[in-house]
Amino acid sequence: MSCKNSPIPSSPPTISVGALSRRSGIAVSAIHFYERQGLLHSTRNAANHRRYSRASLRVLAIIKAGQRAGIPLTEIRQALRPALTGTALDQQEWQRISETWRDDLDRRIRTLELVRDRLGGCIRCGCLSHELCQMFNPGDEAAAEGPGAAGLEPGADR
Numbered sequence: 001m002s003c004k005n006s007p008i009p010s011s012p013p014t015i016s017v018g019a020l021s022r023r024s025g026i027a028v029s030a031i032h033f034y035e036r037q038g039l040l041h042s043t044r045n046a047a048n049h050r051r052y053s054r055a056s057l058r059v060l061a062i063i064k065a066g067q068r069a070g071i072p073l074t075e076i077r078q079a080l081r082p083a084l085t086g087t088a089l090d091q092q093e094w095q096r097i098s099e100t101w102r103d104d105l106d107r108r109i110r111t112l113e114l115v116r117d118r119l120g121g122c123i124r125c126g127c128l129s130h131e132l133c134q135m136f137n138p139g140d141e142a143a144a145e146g147p148g149a150a151g152l153e154p155g156a157d158r
């Protein structure tokens with residue numbers, strides 16, 4: 001039981017790379033990599049050890065989520081730029097980041113759905129290797145639509 005006059009323990013303002021790694025589930029080597037790439041910022045304590053703000057945990061979570069979604073590190077860095085220049089990552093900043101990625105993520109989701117739903121059938125790639133090709137791409141008519149598999153392009157009607 002705490003005494004009314006005893007100081008309330010506060011969280012340390014910064015954490016070590018080991019603590020950051022344990023809490024985020026990201027290897028120390030990856031944290032150092034992100035820092036070299038300009039995605040994270042640390043300071044040095046009196047013992048010359050790197051120290052990270054607790055906000056770094058949220059930055060790492062965003063990096064991890066972005067990478068899982070296939071967003072290149074360069075775009076993640078661009079989105080996180082205000083955080084890297086010292087701007088507080090408030091709700092508005094997170095909203096801005098999610099809106100920045102929304103269109104790109106929607107486009108990636110549509111592409112993944114197309115691949116999932118159509119890869120087993122004729123995708124009009126020109127191989128003519130399925131019986132379905134005779135129905136959907138007789139004589140490789142899809143070649144007139146340009147290179148690639150027309151059946152996997154967003155907006156493909158079949």
Ligand code: FES
Pocket residue numbers: 121122123124125126127128129130132133137
């Ligand atoms: S799957 Fe290649 S043309 Fe049909």
